[in-house]
Amino acid sequence: MDFDVFICGAGPVGLIIAYQLKRMGISVYLAEKVQESGNVKHGRAGAISPRTMELLDQLNLADPLMQQGFVCKSTSTFKDGQKVLDHGWDFVAKIKDTAFDFILHLRQVYTERIFRKALESVGQRIREGSRLVDFSVTDSVDDHGSRYTVILENFDGSTTLVNARYIIGTDGGSSTVRKLAGIKFLGDSTPLEWVRLDAVVATNMPDSRVGPVSIISPNHGNVLWAPMDHGRTRIGFRCSPQMRQRYESGIGLTEVTFEAIQALKPFELTVKSVDWWTIYRVGHRLAEHYFASPAITPRSGGSHDALAATDNTSGIFIAGDAAHTHSSGTAQGMNVGIQDAANLSWKLAGVIKGWFDPKVLVTYESERRPAAATVIKLDESIASVMSGEVPKAYPGIQKDPSTIFHELLDTNAQMTVGLDVPYQVEGLLNRSHFSTCTIMPGERAPDVSFCKPGSLDPIRLYTIMQNTGRFWIVTFVQSPTIQQASVLERYARCMTDFNEKCGPLCDYATIIAGEALSVTDALAGCEPPGNAYFDIDEGAASERYGIDPQKGEIVVIRPDGVVGFACPLDRFHDLERYFGAFVLTRGI
Numbered sequence: 001m002d003f004d005v006f007i008c009g010a011g012p013v014g015l016i017i018a019y020q021l022k023r024m025g026i027s028v029y030l031a032e033k034v035q036e037s038g039n040v041k042h043g044r045a046g047a048i049s050p051r052t053m054e055l056l057d058q059l060n061l062a063d064p065l066m067q068q069g070f071v072c073k074s075t076s077t078f079k080d081g082q083k084v085l086d087h088g089w090d091f092v093a094k095i096k097d098t099a100f101d102f103i104l105h106l107r108q109v110y111t112e113r114i115f116r117k118a119l120e121s122v123g124q125r126i127r128e129g130s131r132l133v134d135f136s137v138t139d140s141v142d143d144h145g146s147r148y149t150v151i152l153e154n155f156d157g158s159t160t161l162v163n164a165r166y167i168i169g170t171d172g173g174s175s176t177v178r179k180l181a182g183i184k185f186l187g188d189s190t191p192l193e194w195v196r197l198d199a200v201v202a203t204n205m206p207d208s209r210v211g212p213v214s215i216i217s218p219n220h221g222n223v224l225w226a227p228m229d230h231g232r233t234r235i236g237f238r239c240s241p242q243m244r245q246r247y248e249s250g251i252g253l254t255e256v257t258f259e260a261i262q263a264l265k266p267f268e269l270t271v272k273s274v275d276w277w278t279i280y281r282v283g284h285r286l287a288e289h290y291f292a293s294p295a296i297t298p299r300s301g302g303s304h305d306a307l308a309a310t311d312n313t314s315g316i317f318i319a320g321d322a323a324h325t326h327s328s329g330t331a332q333g334m335n336v337g338i339q340d341a342a343n344l345s346w347k348l349a350g351v352i353k354g355w356f357d358p359k360v361l362v363t364y365e366s367e368r369r370p371a372a373a374t375v376i377k378l379d380e381s382i383a384s385v386m387s388g389e390v391p392k393a394y395p396g397i398q399k400d401p402s403t404i405f406h407e408l409l410d411t412n413a414q415m416t417v418g419l420d421v422p423y424q425v426e427g428l429l430n431r432s433h434f435s436t437c438t439i440m441p442g443e444r445a446p447d448v449s450f451c452k453p454g455s456l457d458p459i460r461l462y463t464i465m466q467n468t469g470r471f472w473i474v475t476f477v478q479s480p481t482i483q484q485a486s487v488l489e490r491y492a493r494c495m496t497d498f499n500e501k502c503g504p505l506c507d508y509a510t511i512i513a514g515e516a517l518s519v520t521d522a523l524a525g526c527e528p529p530g531n532a533y534f535d536i537d538e539g540a541a542s543e544r545y546g547i548d549p550q551k552g553e554i555v556v557i558r559p560d561g562v563v564g565f566a567c568p569l570d571r572f573h574d575l576e577r578y579f580g581a582f583v584l585t586r587g588i
Contacts, residue, residue, distance in 0.1 A: 003029040004352050006150050006164035008132045009171030012045065012108065013320030013337035015115035017168060019059065020345035022124045024469040026352055029162050030119075033171075035129035035155050042198050043276035044108035046226065046234055047331035051418025053100035054447060054561060055342045058467035062100070064114045069106035070227050072211040079216040079402070081266040083206070087406045088214030088222075091413035097544075098419060099447055099460055103212070105228045107198065108334065129155030132176045135167065137294045147294050147314040165314045166348060170337075173285070175322035181292040183318065187285035187325075187376075192387045193239035194327070195256055197277035201233050205267035208233070216402045220263035221388035232275060236328070237263045238387045239279050253277060282327040282383045284376050290323050290365035292316040313351075313358050319344060324372035329382040330409070330416050332375050339418060340368050346469045346559035355505055357582045360429065367423040367442075374421075378412055419444060428582055429564050433574060437553055437566035438546025445557045448541035450511055450533040453519055459533065461541075464509060465557065471506045471579075472557040475529060476542045477569065478513040478549035484569075485524035487552070491572040495529045498575065501585050513539040513549035 005021055007014050010032035018030045048056075048065065056062045073095075077088035095101045119126065130152045138147055146163035153159060169177025178185060205225070207213060213225035221238035228234050237259065239251070247255050256277050261269045293315050320337030344364045350356040381391035385405040390397060394404060414420035423442035425432050430442035439445065447462045465472050473495075480488050495508065508530025516522035519532040535541040539549055547553040552569030556578065565578045 001029065001161070002146055002163045003027045004164065005029070005166045005168060005348065006148065006162050007031070007168045007170060008177050009169065009175075009320075009322070010126050010128070011170060011172065011320065011337075012111055012115060012334050013341050014168070014170035015112060015119060016056075016059075016338055016341040017170065017319065017345050018124055019115065019119050019122065020341065020467070020469075021349055022119070022122045023059075024346070024349035024353075026349050028124060029127065029150075029164065030124065031127045031130040031132065031152055031162075033129070033131040042107050042109055042232075043196070043278060045111070045328075045331070045334035046105055046107045046198075046228060047335075048104040048106060048111070049331070049335045049417045050095055050098045050100040050102070051421070051444065052335045052338050053104060054098060054462055055338060055467070057100070057462050058465060058561060059118070060466070061114060061118060064117075065104060065106060065111065068110050068114075068229055069104040070229050072103040072105055072227070073101065074207075074211045075213065076207040076210065077214040077216065077402075077406075078205070078267075084216070087216075087402060089212045089409065090406070091409050091416070092211060094413060095417055095419075097446060099462075103331075103417070105226055105234075107228055107232070110229060111334075127152075127160075130160060132171070132180075133159075135180060148316075165352065167316045168344075169316070169318040169322045170320050170341075171322055173283075173321045173325045175318060177316065178287060178318050178322050181316045181318075183292055184288040185285050186288055187283065189281050189283040190383065192282040192327075192383055193244075193279055194236060194282060194387075195239050195259065195277070195279050196234065196236045196328070197256055197260065198228060198232050198234050198275045199260075200231060200272040200275075201235075202270040202272065203264065203267055205264065205269075214402075214405075215264065217263050217265075217388075220259070222386040222402060222405055223263045224386075225264075235260050235263070240387075251279060282387075283325055284327075284380055284383075285325045286369070286373055286376055287318055287323045290318055290369055291361065315361065317344060317348075317361075317364065319368075323369075324376060326376050326379040327383040327386075329379055329386050332379070332416070335418055336372055336375055339371070339421070342467070342560040343368050346467070349469045350505075354584060357584055360582050363426075363429055366426070370424070371421050374415065378408065378415075381408055423562060429558065430562070431565050431578055431581070433565060433567050433578075434571070435553065435566040435568065436547055436551065437555055437563070439555075439563050439566075441563055441565055443563055445555070445561050445563050446544050447561075448535075448544050449537075450535045450541050451515075452533060456515070456534065456536065461509075462561065464531070464533075465507075465561070467559050467561075468507075469559050470504065471559060471564070473506050473508050473529065473575070474555045474557060475508070475510045475552070475569070476513070476535075476545065476547045476549050476555065477510065477523070477552045478539075479516070479522050480524050480526075480552075484550075484552065485526060487570050488523060488526045491554075491569060492526055492529060494572055502579055502583060505579070505583060509533065511535050511541055511549075513542050
């Protein structure tokens with residue numbers, strides 16, 4: 001069987017990559033070693049951040065998630081039974097600059113069901129009960145372009161061989177793909193252990209079903225209380241060495257339930273039923289590479305040579321927990337993984353289609369690995385303070401860990417929720433240029449609002465900017481002068497020619513500051529590139545991008561909602577130079 005991409009692991013990250021690639025016309029073989037993995041009951045990831053919601057909204061997945069999740073817009077912190085201000089998770093109430101100004105609590109089993117339903121809608125199958133055993137690499141490329149033969153062992157004992165051009169490992173922290181590719185997983189475990197349980201509970205604690213609660217406990221660290229979907233609550237606390245000593249014969253559900261009751265004191269807690277519980281050791285690990293080129297000669301024992309960036313026409317990628325692991329302290333694991341998926345999918349699809357130079361694939365690692373490294377560095381401190389300890393990054397400082405916890409979250413709030421994770425400006429996808437736009441290349445494109453012509457119904461940029469693997473060229477203008485109208489007319493003609501060369505790569509939108517009865521009247525008789533919208537709120541959309549609409553500005557937004565390039569309207573010819581750096585027009 002020949003496929004463009006083989007994906008190992010059907011968790012949230014693997015599901016989203018498969019969904020995006022399938023929507024973009026790429027053939028995918030998605031294997032999952034667990035039989036009936038969709039029936040795993042509860043636990044695992046449980047919070048979806050604003051940036052992740054934006055990315056999923058571009059895939060039409062935000063609405064079904066919000067139908068089931070618990071929306072968190074406020075938080076509380078308690079110490080000795082009294083509410084404490086300016087502590088804990090209060091940054092949640094300060095989330096701004098997004099329509100998704102909240103944290104959505106939804107346990108992973110429900111998130112995966114929604115993703116699986118989306119996969120079914122595009123005709124993508126999941127091969128469950130198929131375990132990756134090994135893969136081989138060939139010097140030659142067959143008619144399909146495959147260089148890998150993947151060997152799978154099925155639950156019934158049979159073997160399946162799959163030929164693919166690319167392999168993606170989304171198979172968790174113990175990733176088989178990463179090990180077979182010979183990619184080192186740098187880092188280690190900490191002495192810290194945490195308890196997590198999802199339960200139906202009753203309590204007299206205030207705000208128990210309002211938002212996340214932080215409880216400063218003398219014996220259980222910074223206790224997490226998180227109202228979840230379907231009336232459940234997630235409780236988390238430290239499993240200290242003293243707790244281990246109390247239960248020398250082992251810790252089971254009875255002991256975990258008792259400790260949860262103790263952790264919540266002086267409030268009362270009744271645990272009616274438990275869906276899931278775990279004790280895990282906190283670790284911080286980051287893959288040395290996110291991409292490995294084909295190894296011509298596999299090493300003995302089934303391992304393969306790692307990164308050799310000279311050949312990107314096929315290769316191995318890792319994403320999600322296969323590439324980075326850390327604590328659940330700020331609920332970043334699945335979120336960072338889905339952001340990996342959004343970054344990788346359009347690049348890989350474009351290369352397979354022949355749209356992009358394969359060197360585009362190198363930017364997946366150069367953009368996403370530093371983002372994960374930043375998360376891990378912060379989490380090293382977060383994990384310590386949530387365990388009631390002063391982090392190593394604060395040597396000699398005599399400060400309450402709960403105070404440090406609040407400072408860390410408050411200082412890093414926008415990064416923690418994914419809204420401030422800029423990529424480096426470089427010479428390929430994120431190119432700086434003379435521009436009035438204050439959103440730098442590599443930064444998230446703000447999700448501004450404007451209005452439809454005629455009805456003036458409000459609509460958001462991300463609503464029209466669906467992720468189909470194409471770039472968006474957004475033009476900000478105002479009713480032009482005669483001279484500006486001439487520039488606009490030449491720009492429109494140029495876009496017609498440009499569209500013939502790069503049509504499948506780009507969609508277009510025009511944002512007009514002000515309001516008019518006719519789009520063409522507002523543009524002095526010119527036809528806008530793409531659909532036009534009115535920015536009637538005193539030019540608020542243009543202002544958010546730092547643009548003077550009287551001068552006109554063109555902003556190129558990548559398929560993953562990141563600004564790639566911007567230039568003044570009268571420099572529209574620079575668009576060809578930007579796209580010319582990585583677009584293969586012969587593949588269009």
